[in-house]
Amino acid sequence: xxxxxxxxxxxxxxxxxxxxxxxxxxxxxxxxxxxxxxxxxxxxxxxxxxxxxxxxxxxxxxxxxxxxxxxxxxxxxxxxxxxxxxxxxxxxxxxxxxxxxxxxxxxxxxxxxxxxxxxxxxxxxxxxxxxxxxxxxxxxxxxxxxxxxxxxxxxxxxxxxxxxxxxxxxxxxxxxxxxxxxxxxxxxxxxxxxxxxxxxxxxxxxxxxxxxxxxxxxxxxxxxxxxxxxxxxxxxxxxxxxxxxxxxxxxxxxxxxxxxxxxxxxxxxxxxxxxxxxxxxxxxxxxxxxxxxxxxxxxxxxxxxxxxxxxxxxxxxxxxxxxxxxxxxxxxxxxxxxxxxxxxxxxxxxxxxxxxxxxxxxxxxxxxxxxxxxxxxxxxxxxxxxxxxxxxxxxxxxxxxxxxxxxxxxxxxxxxxx
Amino acid sequence: xxxxxxxxxxxxxxxxxxxxxxxxxxxxxxxxxxxxxxxxxxxxxxxxxxxxxxxxxxxxxxxxxxxxxxxxxxxxxxxxxxxxxxxxxxxxxxxxxxxxxxxxxxxxxxxxxxxxxxxxxxxxxxxxxxxxxxxxxxxxxxxxxxxxxxxxxxxxxxxxxxxxxxxxxx
Numbered sequence: 344x345x346x347x348x349x350x351x352x353x354x355x356x357x358x359x360x361x362x363x364x365x366x367x368x369x370x371x372x373x374x375x376x377x378x379x380x381x382x383x384x385x386x387x388x389x390x391x392x393x394x395x396x397x398x399x400x401x402x403x404x405x406x407x408x409x410x411x412x413x414x415x416x417x418x419x420x421x422x423x424x425x426x427x428x429x430x431x432x433x434x435x436x437x438x439x440x441x442x443x444x445x446x447x448x449x450x451x452x453x454x455x456x457x458x459x460x461x462x463x464x465x466x467x468x469x470x471x472x473x474x475x476x477x478x479x480x481x482x483x484x485x486x487x488x489x490x491x492x493x494x495x496x497x498x499x500x501x502x503x504x505x506x507x508x509x510x511x512x513x514x515x516x517x518x519x520x521x522x523x524x525x526x527x528x529x530x531x532x533x534x535x536x537x538x539x540x541x542x543x544x545x546x547x548x549x550x551x552x553x554x555x556x557x558x559x560x561x562x563x564x565x566x567x568x569x570x571x572x573x574x575x576x577x578x579x580x581x582x583x584x585x586x587x588x589x590x591x592x593x594x595x596x597x598x599x600x601x602x603x604x605x606x607x608x609x610x611x612x613x614x615x616x617x618x619x620x621x622x623x624x625x626x627x628x629x630x631x632x633x634x635x636x637x638x639x640x641x642x643x644x645x646x647x648x649x650x651x652x653x654x655x656x657x658x659x660x661x662x663x664x665x666x667x668x669x670x671x672x673x674x675x676x677x678x679x680x681x682x683x684x685x686x687x688x689x690x691x692x693x694x695x696x697x698x699x700x701x702x703x704x705x706x707x708x709x710x711x712x713x714x715x716x717x718x719x720x721x722x723x724x725x726x727x728x729x730x731x732x733x734x735x736x737x738x739x740x741x742x743x744x745x746x747x748x749x750x751x752x753x754x755x756x757x758x759x760x761x
Numbered sequence: 762x763x764x765x766x767x768x769x770x771x772x773x774x775x776x777x778x779x780x781x782x783x784x785x786x787x788x789x790x791x792x793x794x795x796x797x798x799x800x801x802x803x804x805x806x807x808x809x810x811x812x813x814x815x816x817x818x819x820x821x822x823x824x825x826x827x828x829x830x831x832x833x834x835x836x837x838x839x840x841x842x843x844x845x846x847x848x849x850x851x852x853x854x855x856x857x858x859x860x861x862x863x864x865x866x867x868x869x870x871x872x873x874x875x876x877x878x879x880x881x882x883x884x885x886x887x888x889x890x891x892x893x894x895x896x897x898x899x900x901x902x903x904x905x906x907x908x909x910x911x912x913x914x915x916x917x918x919x920x921x922x923x924x925x926x927x928x929x930x931x
Binding site for chain 2: 498534
């Protein structure tokens with residue numbers, strides 16, 4: 344019997360020859376990542392000392408801290424919070440990545456996306472490192488275990504394999520693919536499993552598109568997502584890897600809880616209606632719905648292909664009167680590349696508000712909506728009040744659909760602008 | 762097995778599948794950390810008298826994929842403050858389940874639970890026999906057994922005391 348990529352990575356990090364789904368193991372993560380946020384990092388840093396008398400993490404090179412929320416600080420308390428994070432990192436010899444962009448993207452850029460590695464974070468969107476064959480788990484409160492000792496306890500998850508074939512239609516993006524998985528397989532289809540993406544259709548999805556799909560895998564109930572690295576993704580990862588590991592691949596006779604086949608060519612633009620990420624609908628059923636705010640950014644979007652398609656749609660056009668479009672490139676690297684390509688100029692000329700990278704638009708700390716306002720957004724969530732008033736609404740969709748809606752001030756089909 | 766059987770009323774049945782628990786306190790209150798304040802705002806959108814109706818030992822019941830979304834901790838900090846001892850659901854979203862189990866807050870997967878109970882029924886969780894018993898109706902269901910380590914976390918009262926024990930006796 345063969346093994347999945349996930350089982351192989353967990354076997355290596357458990358120091359065992361093999362493990363099987365269902366086994367309870369102690370694994371040593373290659374990387375322990377977090378962004379600083381009240382109630383999370385401050386709590387771990389405090390509890391590791393007060394509860395466990397651990398003054399310093401062992402092997403600080405395994406750890407990384409990102410400062411991407413509350414950026415820029417708008418109160419002295421927020422800046423003080425960041426200062427305490429920096430101080431902790433200095434005392435522990437841990438690297439801090441501040442104002443470089445949204446941490447889950449920056450983590451890939453700075454070499455934590457090592458094929459075959461195990462990374463843990465408290466936030467499940469770290470799963471997007473799976474694009475590069477890294478098993479990246481959001482382990483929530485159990486992060487404390489990773490700060491006070493080498494290993495964390497874990498039950499080896501089953502995997503659900505999604506075989507893609509065909510290729511996407513023009514104007515249909517990776518975000519639509521993720522929404523299609525939620526719509527057709529269901530929001531608990533991969534419950535407690537790792538979603539493994541495979542099949543010939545992968546070749547038609549960009550690295551950035553795969554980051555979107557794997558980063559949002561939690562909305563299928565998955566605890567992470569992973570893709571076998573191909574030459575392009577291996578090249579990206581190896582050119583910056585912090586660690587050299589042999590990439591792993593699932594065996595042909597590995598066991599899966601389920602295998603689904605998806606023809607990418609059949610996917611149409613989708614929209615996710617509030618108040619749940621499970622509210623996936625055909626975008627064409629909502630054409631003409633008035634919207635007032637657009638947000639193109641977050642760890643699930645704001646990458647070059649998102650900015651390119653938005654610029655393509657908005658070039659030579661202007662936003663609907665009164666419409667606010669926030670465009671937030673995911674990282675400084677992406678923002679600089681977009682500037683060089685002239686994408687930011689095109690978006691600004693159309694009337695967009697461009698921001699340096701920050702997580703803060705995604706949860707309404709900036710660009711906050713008032714009661715009665717309705718947004719189209721590439722953010723991660725659409726629960727009531729996520730981007731401001733609890734009487735505002737968020738419709739989640741692709742970057743292309745956000746750009747098209749920005750022109751009309753209504754939900755619009757991006758394919759008409761391409 | 763040192764867990765004492767739980768016994769109390771069904772304080773609420775969340776019938777919505779994929780329920781996002783952040784709605785319990787409302788996203789506008791999600792950065793509050795004071796349990797007293799959270800307890801006052803909890804469930805205002807569902808039952809404005811919720812807090813005063815609670816008794817220590819009450820339990821919550823949820824539908825399938827309970828905890829879906831990107832759950833935060835304040836809603837269940839509020840519920841524990843109000844005396845809730847466990848959540849029993851048809852199934853759970855993993856992120857939510859992990860986060861609350863680490864608090865030593867039992868999250869019991871019991872397929873069929875939403876049909877077994879109604880609000881205010883008196884129920885008992887029998888750890889040894891893996892049963893949820895509806896004392897008001899005289900019916901019962903088997904719940905999905907916990908793994909050995911999950912049980913140890915619950916017995917210890919959460920991740921921190923569990924890790925302390927484990928580090929003393931590796």
